[in-house]
Amino acid sequence: MLTRTEQCANQLRGNILQGRFAPGEVLSQRQLARELGCSPIVVRESLRMLENQGLVENVPKWGTRIVPFDVDRLKGLFLVREALEGMAARLVCSRRAAVDFAPLLTQAQALDRLFAKPPADAGQLATEHYVFHSAIDGLCGCTELVETLARVNLQQLFLASTQLVDFARVRQPSRWHLQLVQALAGSDPEAAERAMREHVRKGLEDIAVAAPPPPVAGRSGTTTSPTRRQALTPLVEAGS
Structure with missing residues (x-):
């Protein structure tokens, strides 16, 4: 509890x-x-x-x-994630005999459908993508790597979401996530790592393509940006 x-x-x-x-x-x-x-x-x-x-x-x-948005920090997180998640992919492939890939295949197919027809709520797609990669990381068999990647991916999810990206502008190869899972389930750990690294690099390219233009400076020199503050949902008391 x-x-x-x-x-x-x-x-x-x-x-x-x-x-x-x-x-x-x-x-x-x-x-x-x-x-x-x-x-x-x-x-x-x-x-x-x-x-x-x-x-x-x-x-x-x-x-x-x-945490304020910082494009250099976001790029840095992608670099760290590429290295760490590439290793996670290698480990998942190395222990493929003990891994049930069926849930990942289902998630991958659902993600590919979402990217083909992005929902109006970009946060939904970003969250589903985060859940998918967290599931992959959780199969690598290394607790320290899983915990580190969880922190990196959470920060990246937040920083990417602050960009208000328009995923309708993203063009991904057909069956992009399905192909990644197939590489993980294959017989070549090095190929699995290469596939994951390519996947992460493509993610950074997608953010660059789908991000809005920089805010426009007003007459006073200040920049305009969307208002994001909303009322928070109160916590539900335990047992209520």
Whole structure:
């Protein structure tokens, strides 16, 4: 059973990934406590958990804020992910005899259909993609690698989602995700790693293609950007 702090952290993580906060937005712990129906102490502990996951950061004299978007950081996460997830793919292929690939094949086919006709909610597609890759990582048999990739992929999911990407502009090869799973289930671990590395590099290219143009500076020199703050859903008390 989740603790109150874990429940709060999960709720805040979901709100962050759904774009209910703007990148760089400073968070009021008292306001979050009121909106989520929990104590400021629980909120503070939850934010520490999210800081460890790379979604928020503590800024001296300012407090806790949502991690601001940084294109160089996003590129760096893709580089790290390419190396680590390439190794995960190699490990999955190496232990293929012990892996049930049927669920992955189903997820891959569903993702390929989503990319062929992207939903209006880009966050849905990004989340499904995150779940798919997390499932692959979880099959590699290395706990340390799985935990590290979970943190990297979560940060990448958030930073990519802040770009408000238009996946309708992305053109992926037919059966792109299905082919990746087939490589993982094949007999060549090196080929599986190459396939994953190519897959991750294509992801970075897709973000570059689907991202909106930079914000336009106004007369005052400030830039305009969408307002993303929305009301938060209060936590449900355990047992209620």
